[in-house]
Amino acid sequence: MRILVTNDDGVFSEGIKCLAAAMSEVGEVVVVAPDREQSASGHSLTLNRPLRMQQIREHWYSVDGTPTDCVNMAVHGVLKEAPPDLVVSGINFGLNMGDDVTYSGTVSAAFEANMHHLPAVAFSQQVAEGFSFERSARFAVDMVKTLIREPLAEDLLLNVNFPAVGCKGLRWTRLGKRHYQQSIIENKDPMGRNYYWISGTPVWEEQEGTDHAAVLEGYTSVTPLHLDLTDYRGLEESAPLRDRLEHLELTG
Numbered sequence: 001m002r003i004l005v006t007n008d009d010g011v012f013s014e015g016i017k018c019l020a021a022a023m024s025e026v027g028e029v030v031v032v033a034p035d036r037e038q039s040a041s042g043h044s045l046t047l048n049r050p051l052r053m054q055q056i057r058e059h060w061y062s063v064d065g066t067p068t069d070c071v072n073m074a075v076h077g078v079l080k081e082a083p084p085d086l087v088v089s090g091i092n093f094g095l096n097m098g099d100d101v102t103y104s105g106t107v108s109a110a111f112e113a114n115m116h117h118l119p120a121v122a123f124s125q126q127v128a129e130g131f132s133f134e135r136s137a138r139f140a141v142d143m144v145k146t147l148i149r150e151p152l153a154e155d156l157l158l159n160v161n162f163p164a165v166g167c168k169g170l171r172w173t174r175l176g177k178r179h180y181q182q183s184i185i186e187n188k189d190p191m192g193r194n195y196y197w198i199s200g201t202p203v204w205e206e207q208e209g210t211d212h213a214a215v216l217e218g219y220t221s222v223t224p225l226h227l228d229l230t231d232y233r234g235l236e237e238s239a240p241l242r243d244r245l246e247h248l249e250l251t252g
C-alpha cells in the first residue's frame, strides 16, 4: 500500500505531520505538499510559471504551487514509476463543509486525485479549544484501515470533517448550505492607497443530514463527493427552459 499525502496548509503544518505519521501505520507514505499555505486555492493549477520541487527529507517533497499542482507533481513525477493506491489530504486546520468545498485546496487535491483515477480522502479539523490533530489522525488511520479491507474504487472521494472535541461517532452526510455575510473590508495602506480584504461571517442553514449538522452535534462527518457537477435533476426537470433554448437558430 502506497499513500500519497498532501494538503493546502503547507508541508510544514502540524496537520500533515500528524496525518503522514499516522498513515505510515498503513503503508509507505510519500508526502508532496505546498511549500507554504495555499488555503482557499480551490482546484487551481499553475500554468503561468514553472514549478520548483524540493526534497525536504526521505519521502517528503515541497512544491511552490497549489495542492492540485502537488498531486500532479507526485503522479507524473515522484511516483511516476510507483503510483499511489490512495491519496489523503489534510488534516486541514479548519472545517471544509458545504459550499466551502469549492474553495478548499484540501478537498480539491482529492478531486485531482480522482481525475487521475486514484481514490482519495480529504480530512479537515474543526478548530476550537481542545482540538487535537493527533487524535483525529488516529481516527483517520482507523477509517483508512477499514476502507482498504475492500478494493478501493478509483472514484472514491470522501470528505471527512472532525469535530474539535468529544466525538460522539460518525455520520454519513450530504453537503450543507452556507451563506457568507460577505463583506469587503476597505482600508488604506501606508502609501495612502486603498486596499480591500475579503471577509465574512459564515451563516449555515440548519438542515438535518448535512455535514454541518453532524459536526455541530459533535459527530465526525463523512460526505461522499464526486466531480461530476451535472445537475441531473435540472437535466430532467428544466424541459421548458431546454425547449426554449433548443428552438434558437444556432445552426451554421
Ligand code: MN
Pocket (backbone or CB within 6 Å): 008, 009, 038, 039, 040, 092, 093, 106
Ligand atoms: Mn487549509
